[in-house]
Amino acid sequence: MKHVVSRLLDTVLCGAMHVLTVFCVAFLVMPLFVVVIASFNSTTVIFPPRDWSLASYMQIPQVAVDTFIRSLALGIGSATLSVLLCVPAAIALVKSRLPGKAAIEVLLRSPLQFPAIILGVAILQYFYFWQGALSVPLVGTFLGLLIAHAVYTFPFVLVPTIARLSALSGQYDEAASGLGAGSLTILARVIIPLMRPGIIAGMFMSFIMSFEDVAVTMFLAGSKMTTFPVYLFGSAEVSNTPGLYAAASLGSLVALLLVMLVERFVGIRTVLSRG
Amino acid sequence: MSKFEIESLKIAYGNWVAIEDLNLTIEKGELVSLLGPSGSGKTSVLRAIGGYLKPAGGSMRIDGKDITAVPPQFRDIGMVFQNFVLFPHMSTVENVEFGLQTRGVAKSERRRRAVEALEMVQMDTYLDRYPFELSGGQQQRVALARAIVIRPTMLLMDEPMGALDAKLRERAQEEIRALQQELQLTTVLVTHDQREAMAMSDRIVVMRSGKIVDAGDPWRLYHAPKTAFTAEFLGTTNLLQVEVLTRDGNKARVRMAQTGHELDVEGSLSGTNAGYVSLRPEDIVCTSRHEPGALPARVVKRMFYGVNTHLRLETPGLGSLLAVQHRQDSFEEGAELFVSWQPQDARLLPGDLP
């Protein structure tokens, strides 16, 4: 009897688990669909839309487009800056006998868990100081945003590049050396090309983090120098129009396109592995 | 095509001295195998020759020129690694061109020489393939081409057949040896496979625990080894632990440690009375009829290998012996027979190094 009850319980629980899984997947995905569908409203946001139209897409304000392009530029810029900073650092941390390597690495990874909002305020205060001291405008400038974004995103490049570099056999260096290559040649023609998957994964994560950031950017943006997510956030705080949903959908589209590209060339698993 | 000399080589890993006072000369155009079990230090010596390992002492010279302090980048020594280490992001021909590119060879000349090298290893139809598309045997050939295209003074190979299937190995051994002889390229090979060493080498250097135990051409090493270790490492042999009773020039009378049985053998020991007698299985003659001087034996196990038959024999005097028979009437298990051998086939050899 106990055996039968146990088997029954087994089936029920497994069934419940499957149901819960389906529910979870729906939970994850529903809001994404809803945003897109809600954008097809023409006047007010209702679900399902009473009048399906693309009006909201036609009426996307210019400022949304401007900030979108700016965010793209910022994302690419901060990703590039991060790579330029992190690739040599990764090489130093993995391949050289730097004293205190382990500690330095932990330190450099620390921004990952650090609250973005505190970073935003701290950099704001810092920029105010230097603006005053050097008369160089920083708050509300592209340069200021670029620096802040690079600070925020560089760990996302550092982690996969270190992971990738650590996984590479040291024998490539030996083989190249025996064939007559000096250190710089080995770097340029062997090590860095082989790091490519890690670099691409890092650039991708860095771009996404930059493209979607609000917490850091909102302190450093200016009225004429805002990013796409900050603009969206500001609008969403005070209103709820279909145009907002249209803009948000387009933003998501970019992110998803990028994900597909990266999956095609590098594989999402590479991107997400934390080394 | 150069002569390579190693003098008083010392290799240490931290506080542990792996190799001390090693001396070795490799003649021009020779293929020398460093043969030994794992941990014998053979790979360390090879890496020191290539410059990948900095010795703690001693010197190395190519054609009289001291290269001890020269980094691998400038040694002009080609190296084939055990797992080939082809650059995965470069095609076959780009891999082979690498060494030429670092030497500043012009583009068209580079391509010509690379293709030429690949032709020598029959890989010229795989120019644009990437390493992951090639089989193990193909990768080995590309690795070889990459090493020889730079016209090195010497070629080093670390367990070259290690990553190949057994079937491919013999073929690869033939081809590499043929290429080496054609190019008259001084070559050092590291291997733990004694068959490979014997088949390919002009000279074998047997190493154990960081020391050279024996060195010479394969024939001599096989038929006239200097130590019991060498006798056992090359091919198969029956090693009998014995004590010397009387000596007479190059002959001796010894007594078996285990059974007390006495026999006459060739060879002599210096400085000790304890040693081993080596008797190769193929030198043991098995007959069903008694011959003068033959010992009785019984077949305990019979293993048929097609080309020959291995017989595990039990003898009252000499204990367990392995005999090998070719194309003769082989004996069944349990059969009683008689064994004998030529006097010079029972060799007295010193025991292993302390």
Place this chain on the structure above:
Amino acid sequence: MSVGTPTLFKLGIIPLAFFFLVFFAYPVVHFLWGSLVVEAGGSSSLTLRNFTDALGSSAVLRSLSTTLLLSVLTGVVSLVLGYLLAFQVVRRSPLLGRVIFVAAIASLFTSTIARALGWRVLLGFEGPINKALIAMGIVSEPLHLINNFASVAIGMIHIQVPVVMVGLIPVIETLPRDFERAAVGLGAPRWKTFLTVHLPMTWMNAVPVGLIAIMATAAYFTTPVLLGGGRVDVIAIQIQQASQVLFDFGYAAALSVMLVAMISAVAIAILLFTHWRRNVRARGSS
């Protein structure tokens, strides 16, 4: 590596180290240090006034408790759901696993704003969930599902579940299937196998992932604002107001220190936990 690693490689750390110190370490430390400083008429003095002010404010205390509650709730629920999903991805058929993984990734890489907007619609007064509940007769009037703690929690869980799932997949993958096969082969029902074989062997690696989710949630800003309608006050909002509205950086710094202290407490808990686990492992018990 026996080939000499040149000093050249060591120098590679310099650009990043410089950037890190100049644009991260110094600003952060300087800012947090400012919590101990109060400017009054051109002179500054070390004082704990910022902290006493903060701890004396009921709004701040409320936001701290809200943040803590939100983080722990989100962390626990995300851990459970994330574990479930990770389990399905690793253990079920490749097709199903792929579907789940893609769903999670799509969610992960959509901006938090878009996701919050989605929940705004779903949980809205005239949203589909309310409509469905009314249609099914469960309630007669629409529920207030939005602009409260519940909606923020749902939004945060939605954000953390994919992250937790991704973090747990390697944890579950490293557990060899043979243990489960052995148990099932010996006649144990699947749920029992899960509880007595699978869970004990993975929970020690799974809990740190949940703790990281807690840490991340505690610092969140956008979702609580968009889904809380001003009623859900987390510490991040307090910090933002202190700096952008009050321009009192010292006060903002004090609040930040409290947030960092809270997060660090959780981080230390993780460290101690993993350290303990390692010791337990070393001692041979499980």
